[in-house]
Amino acid sequence: MSEILLKAENIQKSYAGVKALKSASFELLSGEVHALIGENGAGKSTFIKSVTGAIQPDSGILEVCGNKITENSPTFSKSLGVAAIYQQPALFPELSVAENIALGYEKGGFFGRVNWKKRREKAKELLDQIGAKISPDAEAGSLSMPQQQLVEIARALGANAKILILDEPTASLSEEDTNNLFRVIRDLKAKGVGMIYISHRLEELPQIADRVTVLRDGETIGTKEVKDIDRDEMIRLMVGRELSQIFPKRDVRQGEIVLELKNLGSKKAGVKNINLTVRAGEIVGIAGLVGAGRTEFARAIFGLDEADSGEVLLNGISIKNSHPRDAIRNNIAYLPEDRRKHGVILDLPIASNVTLASLKILSGRFGLNFAKEKELAAEYTRRLGVKTPSIHDSVSTLSGGNQQKVALSRWLLTKPTVLILDEPTQGIDVGAKSEIHNLMTELAEQGVAILMISSELPEVLGMSDRIAVMQGGTIVKILDRNEATQANILALALGH
Ligand SMILES: Nc1ncnc2c1ncn2[C@@H]1O[C@H](COP(=O)(O)OP(=O)(O)OP(=O)(O)O)[C@@H](O)[C@H]1O
Ligand SMILES: [Mg+2]
Structure with a gap:
């Protein structure tokens, strides 16, 4: 039986009169990849921020791994096993890969005595687990974007994340790097990690997601098994209307x-x-x-x-x-x-x-x-x-x-x-x-x-x-x- 890792009901959040979230509900099971989709401004990132503790929702119920959350904070949600990876990697570019990964699991001891050898070994072990061929000694800033993303995933693993949030992870990845990321996601799934997966690339969802939840104007419109919904229906639910032609290319007379x-x-x-x-x-x-x-x-x-x-x-x-x-x-x-x-x-x-x-x-x-x-x-x-x-x-x-x-x-x-x-x-x-x-x-x-x-x-x-x-x-x-x-x-x- 899959365990419920996250349960959010009727989450609301306003910014100076703008209702970013009106009523967002979402559920995540262990070993599940649950896609969250919606138009720009639908409230996806705001919802994620409520879960990671970056912001406080105005009202609603939030439960993480069985804990009812009344006052969230980044440290608190991290201690419950929540980790997030954003489209722009958030590593410290001047620090090494091993140091960045250590920041995920070492508590406060960063300025204390450091066991470099152990740190390096642990980084290597975590990187190996996701099949990333990256040196623990490399400077994070010198790595490519997809490599930095893998380091972030290794850091999340090192922090024992149970809930991993991926906000548009493939937006600027090549086909090859995307496939590699999907392989890592499948491995994590098998380990029981639950993942919230945000993407505008709807065509990739059947490959990677189990369920999909649609947000529109800050409201959860519905949740479906990915196998029961096609791209056209996802779009219809997202925009609330039929969409005209996808590529409206017209023949244009060319000049000089x-x-x-x-x-x-x-x-x-x-x-x-x-x-x-x-x-x-x-x-x-x-x-x-x-x-x-x-x-x-x-x-x-x-x-x-x-x-x-x-x-x-x-x-x-x-x-x-x-x-x-x-x-x-x-x-x-x-x-x-x-x-x-x-x-x-x-x-x-x-x-x-x-x-x-x-x-x-x-x-x-x-x-x-x-x-x-x-x-x-x-x-x-x-x-x-x-x-x-x-x-x-x-x-x-x-x-x-x-x-x-x-x-x-x-x-x-x-x-x-x-x-x-x-x-x-x-x-x-x-x-x-x-x-x-x-x-x-x-x-x-x-x-x-x-x-x-x-x-x-x-x-x-x-x-x-x-x-x-x-x-x-x-x-x-x-x-x-x-x-x-x-x-x-x-x-x-x-x-x-
Ligand atoms: N700090 C803020 N101040 C005021 N309004 C905000 C703020 N942050 C978000 N909003 C508003 O909240 C709404 C939801 O934004 P959010 O970033 O959650 O959308 P999103 O679904 O992640 O969109 P995208 O696909 O473009 O990333 C938007 O209308 C946005 O303008
Ligand atoms: Mg966003």
Whole structure:
């Protein structure tokens, strides 16, 4: 018999009048992977925070491993066996792997006498348990994102976690790293650990989850066995309406070549010999595995890493972007991948964040046109469905996915000549996703040349006119829309 690890009933939480949770209920059994899904702003992270003790719910019943919780705190929930892993790993980058793992199980003794050998052995044992080939002596900050995630899981194991919470763990993982994580999750399941699994990648749920609970507007809509619910029904429950077409790609008449890269290379970025053209109105998808050099390639074009060989032509004229400033002056826009870090200014209001890059459009002879700013910000936040009571609230009050929408709308608004999007819909819910695809098509119709990096093959296949597949820092092949398939892209990306 499975034991009930977590029981939450009618959890409520308001922030300054905003009801983040109205009535969230959830149950987790030992050895169960229970998915929690819902649109951006539905309340998933808020619910998780109530369980980890990061916030205090206003009301409701919370029971962890049979203990009724009246006053929660991070230390208390940890002592009951709760551990959480967030999309952005939360390790101490300057400390070694072994030290980070020790922080999970050593109590207070961190500044006392330390048995280094034992610490290292314990770290190795825990890493071995999850099949992670990572040295206990490595500096945490030097590890890749997926490796850091594994260290966090090892730390949770070391802390004897019974309840493991994974908040969008695969959002920026490659297929291979995702499969590896799933293997670790299955092992933990067999050990009786219960896991709450948050993801916007609905297609992965049948592979990994036992049950799924849908949150909408802070309320639990229902819980089902994963085998009894398909993707369409999940979406219907999440958005409460039928969703229009998934990839609304329209045929756009293409114009002249806008961007041309000739043998482009950057030693610093680790990319070489890149040849590619993008026409006005064209969307070129960039596919490849993590580490293939896709983001690095974008950084070289945008001047974040200097290109030291080859040439960039913009409308036939050779340009040099040694700094993002140059790229912006050349009307090239870049939406970086790591938007939670670089995409938004948390303390500024939503409206200013949206219009930040478009100040040129907005400033006239008499200074900034605030009415116009408000109007544009309102239009874009409405179209992307940013969930907020007011566009004058600061971005820090938004959910993760809604912050991403704000970062994205800023660049969509600049009407650039070339738009480079790095994982534009990562962490974004299904409804907003198709709206972002719509906006991309609109920009293409206005003659913008678009480069879209995406790890989601259905998105690459659905939205691109041509697909450049990268491997080992260069483009190995450019496929036409009608010849590209999931299988041939993957084969090229793997170097077959
Ligand atoms: N500190 C805060 N102040 C004000 N409002 C907040 C705060 N934190 C969250 N909210 C609001 O609570 C609601 C739920 O947010 P939450 O982060 O739980 O959503 P989520 O389901 O995790 O979404 P996502 O998929 O985008 O991560 C949102 O409307 C959000 O704007
Ligand atoms: Mg969230």
